[in-house]
Amino acid sequence: MSLAKRIIPCLDVKDGRVVKGINFLDLRDAGDPVEQAVRYDEQKADELIFLDITASHEGRASMLDAIRRTADSIFIPFTVGGGVRSVEDFIAILNAGADKVGVNTAALNDPELVARAADRFGSQCVVVAVDARRVRVGGEARWEVYTHGGRNPAGVDALEWSQRVERLGAGEILLTSMDTDGTRAGYDLELIRTISDVVSIPVIASGGAGKLSHLDEALTSGAHAVLAASIFHFGEITVPEARNYLAERGHEVRR
Amino acid sequence: MTTCGRVVVLDYGAGNVRSVVKALEHEGADVVFSSDPAVARQAGRLVLPGQGHFGQCIGSLEEGGLADAIREVVADERPFLGICVGMQLLYEGSEEAPGVPGLGLLPGLVRRIPTELHLPHVGWNGVAFSDQAVVDPLLAGFNASEPRYFYHVHSYAQLDVENCQVLGVCRYDVPFASVVGHGRVWGAQFHPEKSQEWGLKLLRNFARL
Numbered sequence: 001m002s003l004a005k006r007i008i009p010c011l012d013v014k015d016g017r018v019v020k021g022i023n024f025l026d027l028r029d030a031g032d033p034v035e036q037a038v039r040y041d042e043q044k045a046d047e048l049i050f051l052d053i054t055a056s057h058e059g060r061a062s063m064l065d066a067i068r069r070t071a072d073s074i075f076i077p078f079t080v081g082g083g084v085r086s087v088e089d090f091i092a093i094l095n096a097g098a099d100k101v102g103v104n105t106a107a108l109n110d111p112e113l114v115a116r117a118a119d120r121f122g123s124q125c126v127v128v129a130v131d132a133r134r135v136r137v138g139g140e141a142r143w144e145v146y147t148h149g150g151r152n153p154a155g156v157d158a159l160e161w162s163q164r165v166e167r168l169g170a171g172e173i174l175l176t177s178m179d180t181d182g183t184r185a186g187y188d189l190e191l192i193r194t195i196s197d198v199v200s201i202p203v204i205a206s207g208g209a210g211k212l213s214h215l216d217e218a219l220t221s222g223a224h225a226v227l228a229a230s231i232f233h234f235g236e237i238t239v240p241e242a243r244n245y246l247a248e249r250g251h252e253v254r255r
Numbered sequence: 256m257t258t259c260g261r262v263v264v265l266d267y268g269a270g271n272v273r274s275v276v277k278a279l280e281h282e283g284a285d286v287v288f289s290s291d292p293a294v295a296r297q298a299g300r301l302v303l304p305g306q307g308h309f310g311q312c313i314g315s316l317e318e319g320g321l322a323d324a325i326r327e328v329v330a331d332e333r334p335f336l337g338i339c340v341g342m343q344l345l346y347e348g349s350e351e352a353p354g355v356p357g358l359g360l361l362p363g364l365v366r367r368i369p370t371e372l373h374l375p376h377v378g379w380n381g382v383a384f385s386d387q388a389v390v391d392p393l394l395a396g397f398n399a400s401e402p403r404y405f406y407h408v409h410s411y412a413q414l415d416v417e418n419c420q421v422l423g424v425c426r427y428d429v430p431f432a433s434v435v436g437h438g439r440v441w442g443a444q445f446h447p448e449k450s451q452e453w454g455l456k457l458l459r460n461f462a463r464l
Contacts, residue, residue: 002426004379004404044451046379072277075451077406097273099449122306124377124408171377200373224378254379254404 004254006046006225007215007242008204009232011036014053016062033066034073040232041074043239046254048074049102049174049227052082064096071097079127081174090117094125102174104129105147108154108161111168118169127204128170132158132191133178143177143191150178158191159198166199173199174227176206184210184230189221196222212237212245219251262462263298265325266290267315272304275338278448282455284462295324300333300461305340309365309411310352312340322358329360332439334464336393342435342442343411351411360440361420365411370428374410380425382433382445388422393441394434395460403453405433405445412444439464 012019017031033050040048050070052063060083067080080093081102090101101121107114107128117126131150132143143158154161162173175195177188187208196203202224209215209228218226231237246253262284264276272288279286279302287294295301303325305312316322329335337345346357349365357365368374381402389399397403405425412431416424423434425444434457435442441461447454 002380003376004381006379041451071274075274075278075281075448075455077449122375122408124375171375202373202378255402 002252003224004046005219005246005251007239007246007253008047008049008225008227009040009045009239010049010051010206010227010229012051012053012229013063013066015056015059016066019053034069037070037074037078040239041076044243044254045076045239046225047076048078050078050080052080054083064092067093067096067098081127081129087113087116087120090121090125094121100125100127100171102127102129104131107165108145108147108156111164114165114168114170118171123169123171126169126171127174128165129174129176130158130162130195131176131178134188134191141190143194146178150181159194162195162199166201170201172202172204172224174204174206177208180208181206183208186210186214187218187221189217192218192221192223212242215242215246216249216251219246260299261285261287262300262302263295264288264302264304265295265321267312267319267321272306274448275302275304278455278458279462282459282462284458290319290321292320292324295321296327298328298333300464301325301328301335303335303337303341303344305338305342305344307340308351309340309343309349309357310355313344313352313355313357316344325358329440334461335440336461337442338448339409339444339446342444343413345435345440345442346413349411361435361437361442363413363415363418366414367410368412368414368427368429368431372428375408376410376427377408378406379404380407380427382423382425384423384434388434391422391436392464393436393457393460394422396456405443405447405450405454407433407445409444
């Protein structure tokens with residue numbers, strides 16, 4: 001036995017409300033992050049990620065309340081990312097009951113934030129989100145890091161940045177391909193392979209899951225975990241189906 | 256539930272342990288979260304959660320008078336469960352804080368996991384139980400033939416898995432003790448409160464001992 005590969009549903013949350021989430025017909029309130037989180041807990045998801053896309057200050061307070069209520073209701077680890085700027089933001093989110101905090105833009109602006117957070121809370125609490133977009137230089141593929149949901153190039157190479165955040169103390173990398181995100185055509189396997197080859201911390205594959213075989217491909221390419229949103233939300237694939245499929249394909253998953 | 260069944264979860268500044276309380280409540284336990292040694296002494300059952308550094312944790316317990324309260328509860332044979340660093344504190348010491356004595360309720364030292372793999376060991380890992388372990392009341396409902404996955408987060412561990420106190424063994428490059436028990440004292444290296452159905456089952460068993 002060794003560490004199980006993880007299946008991680010992701011919920012987009014704005015002002016404490018789910019904006020892109022599961023589509024169970026019997027939900028009383030489809031916008032309530034707690035109710036959705038509990039459904040995924042019942043499906044035996046291995047972890048859960050909340051991506052906070054709130055902009056306003058008031059929205060942040062609602063988010064912390066949603067984190068608190070979720071943490072009280074589910075019994076799996078969960079990560080909150082989006083809009084994290086400082087060690088104080090880490091404290092607020094962890095105190096609300098999240099287990100890990102995701103950072104992207106703030107880490108690019110101030111890489112030492114990763115080190116400060118890892119020193120203070122332990123590297124297992126620090127997830128660096130790397131949003132990468134493919135660029136071609138000659139015939140060779142490379143990936144550039146983007147911020148603001150893939151709009152702004154950070155002028156940093158994804159491979160070098162991943163190695164750097166590992167050295168700074170990141171516990172894992174949430175690796176999203178901005179090219180495949182939302183396409184449902186499969187993860188960027190070359191990106192997954194490239195990054196997981198050069199870091200020893202776990203890589204969570206994100207962006208592009210559309211069917212079961214995509215999950216298998218990502219794990220075979222070196223990912224430790226697969227994140228998916230829409231395939232789970234719309235109920236096309238349930239977490240138990242994904243788990244059984246991956247077990248049949250020879251991946252070690254939680255039983 | 257009577258007060259003699261009450262579970263006291265010790266609050267000594269060791270990280271975010273709200274989820275331990277919530278998980279026990281979810282399993283129907285009457286739970287109090289307290290840093291008061293007097294409350295700890297009255298516990299029907301005592302839970303010592305833990306996150307962070309061995310030396311700092313034992314320091315806080317000794318200073319706050321909670322270490323003595325723990326010894327009293329254990330001497331009185333009331334059920335006691337240490338979680339994560341809380342389990343490590345049961346031993347005589349740890350490589351994480353050389354020379355600093357632990358609670359000494361179990362013999363042996365906790366060591367840094369000797370591995371080239373990434374530390375901390377974080378994630379869902381399988382724990383195998385021996386035939387003898389599954390008759391332990393904490394593990395009611397578990398089977399020797401069926402390993403279960405639990406969520407682990409740690410860099411240090413009890414590596415002596417031959418000891419008779421070891422109930423469940425996990426492996427991260429090397430084997431380590433993931434569940435231990437001796438009399439009415441138990442320890443779990445993983446986080447049962449984050450380990451979903453089997454973690455909750457263990458807490459339910461503890462709350463009903």
